[in-house]
Amino acid sequence: MPADRHAMSAGTEEAPASGHTAPPCVVEMRSITKTFLDVTANSNVTFSLREGEICALLGENGAGKTTLMNILFGYYAADSGEIRIGGEKVSFSSPKDAIACRIGMVHQHFTLVPSQTVLENVVVGSGGGKFFLDLSGARKKLLALQERFGLSVDPDAPVWTLPIGGQQKVEILKALYRDARILILDEPTAVLAPLETRELFATLRTLAAGGCSIIFISHKLYEVMEIADRVVVLTKGVLTAERKVSETSERELANLMVGRDLAEKKRPPRGTPGSPLLEIRGLTVKNDRNLEAVNDLSLDIRSGEILGMAGVSGNGQRELAEALFGLRKPVSGTISVNGMPLPPARPKASVESGMGRIPEDRMTTGLLLELSVEENLVLENHADFRSLGMLDHGAIGRHAERLISDFSIKTDGRTAKAQTLSGGNLQKIILARELSASPKVVVAAQPTRGLDVGAIEYVHWRILDARASGAAILLISEDLDEIFQLSDRIAVMYEGRIMGIADGGSASREQIGLWMSGVNEPCA
Amino acid sequence: MIITKRAPLPGWVQVLVPVGAILVTLLLSAAPILFAGGDLWLSYTSLFKGALGTRYNFLETCVKAAPLTFTGLAVAFAFRAKFWNIGAEGQLLAGAIAATWVGISAPALPKVAVLILVCTAGFLAGGLWATVPALLKTKYRVDDVVTTLLLNYVMWHIMGYLLFGPLQMPNSSWPRSPAILEIARFPVLLARSRFHLGIVLAVAAVLIVWFINSKTVFGYRARAVGVNPRAAAFGGINVNSVIIRTALLSGGLAGMAGVGEVAAIHFHLLMDISPGFGYSGIVIAMLGRLHPLGTALAAFFFSVIIVGAQSMSRLTGVPTYIAEVIQGMALIVMLIALLLTEYRIKAVKD
Amino acid sequence: MEQVFTITFITGLLAAMMRMATPIIFGTLGEILSERAGVLNLGIEGIMLMGAMTGFLTTLTTGSLWLGVAAAALVGALLALFMAFLAVYLGLSQHVSGLGITLFSTGLAMFIYRLSVGSPVNPPTVRPFTQAAVPFLSEIPVIGPAFFTQYTLVYWAFLLIPALWVLLYRTTWGLAIRTVGENPLAADTVGINVNLVRTLCLAGGGALMGIGGAFLTLAHQNMFLIDVVGGRGWISIAMVIFGNWDPARGAAGALIFGFLDALQLRLQGLGFDIPFHLFLLIPYLMTVVALVSVSRRAAAPAGLLKPYRREEKG
Amino acid sequence: EVKDYKDFKLAAVFQTAIEEPWDGAIHQACILLQKELGFTYEFTEKVGAADFERVLREYAERGFDLIVGDAFLAGEEPSRRVAKDYPEVAFAFGSEFTFQEPNYSVFDNWIHEPSYLCGIIAGRMTKTNTLGIVAALPIAEVNRLVHAFKEGALSVNPKVKVKVAYIGSWFDPPKAKEATLAQIEAGADLIFAERFGVFEAAKEKGVLAFGNMMDQHDLAPEVVITGPVWNMGPTVRYCIDEVRSRKWKAGDLREWSMMARGGAYLAPFHEFQQKLPPEVLKEVRELEAKIMNGQFTVPIIETELKTD
Numbered sequence A: 001m002p003a004d005r006h007a008m009s010a011g012t013e014e015a016p017a018s019g020h021t022a023p024p025c026v027v028e029m030r031s032i033t034k035t036f037l038d039v040t041a042n043s044n045v046t047f048s049l050r051e052g053e054i055c056a057l058l059g060e061n062g063a064g065k066t067t068l069m070n071i072l073f074g075y076y077a078a079d080s081g082e083i084r085i086g087g088e089k090v091s092f093s094s095p096k097d098a099i100a101c102r103i104g105m106v107h108q109h110f111t112l113v114p115s116q117t118v119l120e121n122v123v124v125g126s127g128g129g130k131f132f133l134d135l136s137g138a139r140k141k142l143l144a145l146q147e148r149f150g151l152s153v154d155p156d157a158p159v160w161t162l163p164i165g166g167q168q169k170v171e172i173l174k175a176l177y178r179d180a181r182i183l184i185l186d187e188p189t190a191v192l193a194p195l196e197t198r199e200l201f202a203t204l205r206t207l208a209a210g211g212c213s214i215i216f217i218s219h220k221l222y223e224v225m226e227i228a229d230r231v232v233v234l235t236k237g238v239l240t241a242e243r244k245v246s247e248t249s250e251r252e253l254a255n256l257m258v259g260r261d262l263a264e265k266k267r268p269p270r271g272t273p274g275s276p277l278l279e280i281r282g283l284t285v286k287n288d289r290n291l292e293a294v295n296d297l298s299l300d301i302r303s304g305e306i307l308g309m310a311g312v313s314g315n316g317q318r319e320l321a322e323a324l325f326g327l328r329k330p331v332s333g334t335i336s337v338n339g340m341p342l343p344p345a346r347p348k349a350s351v352e353s354g355m356g357r358i359p360e361d362r363m364t365t366g367l368l369l370e371l372s373v374e375e376n377l378v379l380e381n382h383a384d385f386r387s388l389g390m391l392d393h394g395a396i397g398r399h400a401e402r403l404i405s406d407f408s409i410k411t412d413g414r415t416a417k418a419q420t421l422s423g424g425n426l427q428k429i430i431l432a433r434e435l436s437a438s439p440k441v442v443v444a445a446q447p448t449r450g451l452d453v454g455a456i457e458y459v460h461w462r463i464l465d466a467r468a469s470g471a472a473i474l475l476i477s478e479d480l481d482e483i484f485q486l487s488d489r490i491a492v493m494y495e496g497r498i499m500g501i502a503d504g505g506s507a508s509r510e511q512i513g514l515w516m517s518g519v520n521e522p523c524a
Numbered sequence B: 001m002i003i004t005k006r007a008p009l010p011g012w013v014q015v016l017v018p019v020g021a022i023l024v025t026l027l028l029s030a031a032p033i034l035f036a037g038g039d040l041w042l043s044y045t046s047l048f049k050g051a052l053g054t055r056y057n058f059l060e061t062c063v064k065a066a067p068l069t070f071t072g073l074a075v076a077f078a079f080r081a082k083f084w085n086i087g088a089e090g091q092l093l094a095g096a097i098a099a100t101w102v103g104i105s106a107p108a109l110p111k112v113a114v115l116i117l118v119c120t121a122g123f124l125a126g127g128l129w130a131t132v133p134a135l136l137k138t139k140y141r142v143d144d145v146v147t148t149l150l151l152n153y154v155m156w157h158i159m160g161y162l163l164f165g166p167l168q169m170p171n172s173s174w175p176r177s178p179a180i181l182e183i184a185r186f187p188v189l190l191a192r193s194r195f196h197l198g199i200v201l202a203v204a205a206v207l208i209v210w211f212i213n214s215k216t217v218f219g220y221r222a223r224a225v226g227v228n229p230r231a232a233a234f235g236g237i238n239v240n241s242v243i244i245r246t247a248l249l250s251g252g253l254a255g256m257a258g259v260g261e262v263a264a265i266h267f268h269l270l271m272d273i274s275p276g277f278g279y280s281g282i283v284i285a286m287l288g289r290l291h292p293l294g295t296a297l298a299a300f301f302f303s304v305i306i307v308g309a310q311s312m313s314r315l316t317g318v319p320t321y322i323a324e325v326i327q328g329m330a331l332i333v334m335l336i337a338l339l340l341t342e343y344r345i346k347a348v349k350d
Numbered sequence C: 001m002e003q004v005f006t007i008t009f010i011t012g013l014l015a016a017m018m019r020m021a022t023p024i025i026f027g028t029l030g031e032i033l034s035e036r037a038g039v040l041n042l043g044i045e046g047i048m049l050m051g052a053m054t055g056f057l058t059t060l061t062t063g064s065l066w067l068g069v070a071a072a073a074l075v076g077a078l079l080a081l082f083m084a085f086l087a088v089y090l091g092l093s094q095h096v097s098g099l100g101i102t103l104f105s106t107g108l109a110m111f112i113y114r115l116s117v118g119s120p121v122n123p124p125t126v127r128p129f130t131q132a133a134v135p136f137l138s139e140i141p142v143i144g145p146a147f148f149t150q151y152t153l154v155y156w157a158f159l160l161i162p163a164l165w166v167l168l169y170r171t172t173w174g175l176a177i178r179t180v181g182e183n184p185l186a187a188d189t190v191g192i193n194v195n196l197v198r199t200l201c202l203a204g205g206g207a208l209m210g211i212g213g214a215f216l217t218l219a220h221q222n223m224f225l226i227d228v229v230g231g232r233g234w235i236s237i238a239m240v241i242f243g244n245w246d247p248a249r250g251a252a253g254a255l256i257f258g259f260l261d262a263l264q265l266r267l268q269g270l271g272f273d274i275p276f277h278l279f280l281l282i283p284y285l286m287t288v289v290a291l292v293s294v295s296r297r298a299a300a301p302a303g304l305l306k307p308y309r310r311e312e313k314g
Numbered sequence D: 001e002v003k004d005y006k007d008f009k010l011a012a013v014f015q016t017a018i019e020e021p022w023d024g025a026i027h028q029a030c031i032l033l034q035k036e037l038g039f040t041y042e043f044t045e046k047v048g049a050a051d052f053e054r055v056l057r058e059y060a061e062r063g064f065d066l067i068v069g070d071a072f073l074a075g076e077e078p079s080r081r082v083a084k085d086y087p088e089v090a091f092a093f094g095s096e097f098t099f100q101e102p103n104y105s106v107f108d109n110w111i112h113e114p115s116y117l118c119g120i121i122a123g124r125m126t127k128t129n130t131l132g133i134v135a136a137l138p139i140a141e142v143n144r145l146v147h148a149f150k151e152g153a154l155s156v157n158p159k160v161k162v163k164v165a166y167i168g169s170w171f172d173p174p175k176a177k178e179a180t181l182a183q184i185e186a187g188a189d190l191i192f193a194e195r196f197g198v199f200e201a202a203k204e205k206g207v208l209a210f211g212n213m214m215d216q217h218d219l220a221p222e223v224v225i226t227g228p229v230w231n232m233g234p235t236v237r238y239c240i241d242e243v244r245s246r247k248w249k250a251g252d253l254r255e256w257s258m259m260a261r262g263g264a265y266l267a268p269f270h271e272f273q274q275k276l277p278p279e280v281l282k283e284v285r286e287l288e289a290k291i292m293n294g295q296f297t298v299p300i301i302e303t304e305l306k307t308d
């Protein structure tokens, strides 16, 4: 698909081409080292950023990207090393100092107060010594910013009512509201749909053009190629490579990150799909705001087929998945797995129906972080290890050992607490739990969100593997590449409805993109 | 000042830290003692003598530890499943009431049968009383902290009503029940002491709770619900039923504390049957890190302080309220000590 | 029964409601301030008792009521600062820290009292606050004598309700407090000193609790006795949740509770032949019932009970 | 031979804080006698129900000659158990039950006689014919007094009605105050204050009240007319001397708490000596004399008193 890639990167030219007249360094981090208990997150990292430059930070999960940025933002204290801002040596004891140096950071995991309005979230802490809140003044300033950078969100909407894309805008506005000149974005696109990403990039370019310097973290190499002027690669806490984007390639970057070439991303040929295993009829589901998020939706998925459900976040995908998992009570409609209808809002039933369930938020829904790996592995089937009310720990242990090796989960042992595992490995626990019993139906929601290329590769392989063994798979994802790589059929969800379904092999990104934005006439 | 996790300390340090905490507590309690003009050395010696010095005193400390262990377990078990049971006090009273009622009107059965009857009644009463807030929590999402707290007062007044009414001793105008029958009383296990069956039951309860927590399906589910209800539900666990069963068991344990006080200490029901055992249970459970064995240790530690400090105040002529002051200090110091086993504190100027 | 609907009965009932509610309102507002910043202060019962004791002894020795109130506030704040040291800076369990402080201060209050007054024939007394009538307003029938002929501290309590509301919802500090309580990380990343905010809120709340205690020994009564607080701190905790962490609703809860408590004492006086213990449990039972009705929208500050440590992961 | 006072050791064990008038009366008597006679006196207040037995054994072990205190409820069985185990120690306890051979005597606050006298004053003084009574709990020790108060009032004024409120605990002045206010608003113009908290309300509403247990004049000089006083002095002194001279035997010490023996009396009138109508004072003094010399016995009614 290089063609579309090119289409997307149209306009890279606007970005100030670094090199010709080298602008001054606004940030210099010298030999930064940071260790946590048992991990060295950054070792002797030296990094610099020029004015108006967009610099991408690459690295596997746990490479130390977030840590390095947290140090620059004054959130973590480095064990050693020094930081200079605009040539001045600084020592930050808290983000307050960093903000004073006009540094802003959009965190990997949003730092918003859901119950408060956008405006409140933006102005908090920026009172400037005033005692009484001046919300009207703040609103003016905010609207002006929105105007200027095309970041439109309703200032008075409570944040929890916003889609993820909207929440991210709030995060960016928070930084800009404090006149940040140095902007750090930690995996901003991980949760965005292509359209939103495009909007974001437009904003970033405007900012950079205005002399704002940007550090951009992402696991998506083509994004880096598109938006960044320069790329820096961290591996296991060490800065291992630096490239001008103009002088490198996706392939090289992948290699630099993972330390090996990634398998060529090619979708294995689809088998002949069998009988429908997952049937959804007239499903209507309400969201937390009690609005209809899924609207009279019907769908069939056949054995040995992957249906990719694309769509901009907040169009009902979450609610659809929750209904399938039995976490949310449908208003109407039926769901049947392998011919058997599921009783509404009974997670147990969806477990017993033999559905493999990969939830969107692995931390809050999928896992018991404070319990051990083995306890997480038997969350759904611990009853099978019961003998007169007691758990057969021996059997559970053996079961865990097998899965840990089958799914090559990196852990200090089956009794290690899940929370000490890494993102990718946490996802592996879920895969192991859900796919090892060779389920008839698999529902995977955002299965690779936040994971690095290596981990993603593994997840994809597992999903295709499940398809090969005849499962009907619903893949809900906001990552179009993932959709295009895996799907036999591609459906697009818009405002709770299915805009259309296209064949995975022949569908065009334009068509899907149009559907995602709610436009329905087929394009020439 | 910033606080960071530290690498696990070697076992012997882990043991030493609580000991250190006790010493610090003694050091601190010197202040009020001297302030009250008490003799320090006499205070310390009488504190330990009072709690552990003689056979009788040691056994008295065990007697005090029994109800504290029960309420501690009750709270620990509930908190583990994030059922914030502040109501052990009321559940204890419920248990005491039921035990009294059965104890007064016990049928002519072999003693073992009667004792089992008494305990079952107390356990159920406490348990059922605890399921009220549990049901309110699961059905109407009413905050359990408040309801359990308020229901303590409700049960206290219900007891008051009973002791001035149906349960009042016929020839007495005081809020007291008739004495329970001999056959319904816990046997004393060691001569010339009050070391009774209830203490053994408390120890048994510790082991049972530990077993349930770590070995049974229910224990697993309770833990799952405790750490992450949403994930537990996702995994097909019926969160509500887990909470309600937890309440039943938790309240039952608290009820057993009441049973012990009636069947082994007072032999009748009275308004101040519990000097706040239920509330101390919260403290003890937390000190014991919600772990059954830890809870038992904490309970014993606490009764040493209570019994010792009271006797100390008598021998030194320091107002008896010093006992609570020392308890409070002991608790806080011990808490800090336990923190230091996991974290290191760096002084940093902001 | 007809006695229930006489003017004097109703006036008296309402006036009593105000008095009974006042210490609980102080406690509730203090607790709301702390919990909105994310710290549950179970030390309240002990803090109120220390306030009652300190206020009383100060007035007893200096003869000045206002010094007594000030001392109570000061002691309340100090104990709350100690709470802050434990629960905020050390990040110890808020449950245990609070209960520890209650245990400690309960003992300490009686300990100090006994040492300073010994055992006289009659407990010492002070000349307490007298009721101050608000000009004009106190003339209004029923309303006047009930609401506008009260102790100064009662007026304070009721002025504090809107004051706290304004602080929380109309000031930059309030926004900071609420943010700290909901999501300390968010507050920290915009440069708010989470621990400082929590500490100040605890201290302020503690001061209010202390004054609430002093009301009992300097206005409503003129002597200090053990158990004078008698669970009013715990009730305040209940009212915070009942009021869904909102000053106005919390105070309303306290008023309802005060009303029921005043009512049950009067019903006893009317000589229904009902065991008095059943009267005594009315307020508690009613509160539970009321909770069921408000519960569905209950929303505790998301950061409550969670210590905030910057480098803690996950 | 008789034991010397300075070698004599007296201990007191109280279940409540010594501010509580009942225990306070015992404690005060012990302190006064100690000052006068110079024996050793130790006490423990606020002894929890479960600790009662341990505390008693501790004092017995430490060789105290006489242990007094209140045994009601929690203390009844333990104190009798301990007494059995230490026959050489003398025990004298406030108790609702009877004494126990050989060494366990009982006493109680038999101050219904002065209460009756207060009732007469109230009956004479009331304008609304409504009297208020604020008490802790409907127990015999309380019922005796409030009934005697009512009977006294009725004996001189048959139209009198009483309102009774129980606050449900030994200490809750705020509640007691509110109960009083309620009674005053309902027409009561004289209050019998069995518990603390009443006088504040009386002051605010400008009505008069009777104290209880001790001379509570100092608590509120302007409202406290008088009140039944329990003087444990005679009882304790009698016990000490019996024990010293090895004559101690178990018995009911009630007579030592009654007016004839000076164990109960009507608190001094202070200001009210002038304020009260002379004929009322005269009437009271006359009946007082009758009671002293046994010509008149005040009825003892121990059932719960209800609001008329």
Ligand SMILES: Nc1ncnc2c1ncn2[C@@H]1O[C@H](COP(=O)(O)OP(=O)(O)OP(=O)(O)O)[C@@H](O)[C@H]1O
Binding pocket: A037, A038, A039, A060, A061, A062, A063, A419, A420, A421, A422, A423, A424, A425, A426, A452, A455, C313, C314
């Ligand atoms: N909360 C924690 N406390 C202590 N150590 C932790 C914690 N979280 C992670 N670690 C350590 O950091 C290691 C790597 O964590 P991280 O999530 O960054 O791994 P990762 O590189 O992302 O793995 P993957 O690529 O599979 O996601 C963990 O294996 C663990 O040893």
Ligand SMILES: Nc1ncnc2c1ncn2[C@@H]1O[C@H](COP(=O)(O)OP(=O)(O)OP(=O)(O)O)[C@@H](O)[C@H]1O
Binding pocket: A036, A037, A039, A040, A041, A059, A060, A061, A062, A063, A064, A065, A066, A067, A068, A108, A423, A450, A452, C311, C312, C313
């Ligand atoms: N507060 C912490 N406590 C303990 N370990 C931590 C902490 N923060 C980060 N780590 C560990 O430090 C390493 C670097 O983590 P960091 O979050 O910087 O990686 P990352 O590059 O951002 O990974 P990802 O791509 O998953 O976001 C990881 O091993 C992580 O587990």
Ligand SMILES: [Mg+2]
Binding pocket: A065, A066, A067, A108, A186
């Ligand atoms: Mg990161």
Ligand SMILES: [Mg+2]
Binding pocket: A061, A062, A422, A423, A424
């Ligand atoms: Mg990771």
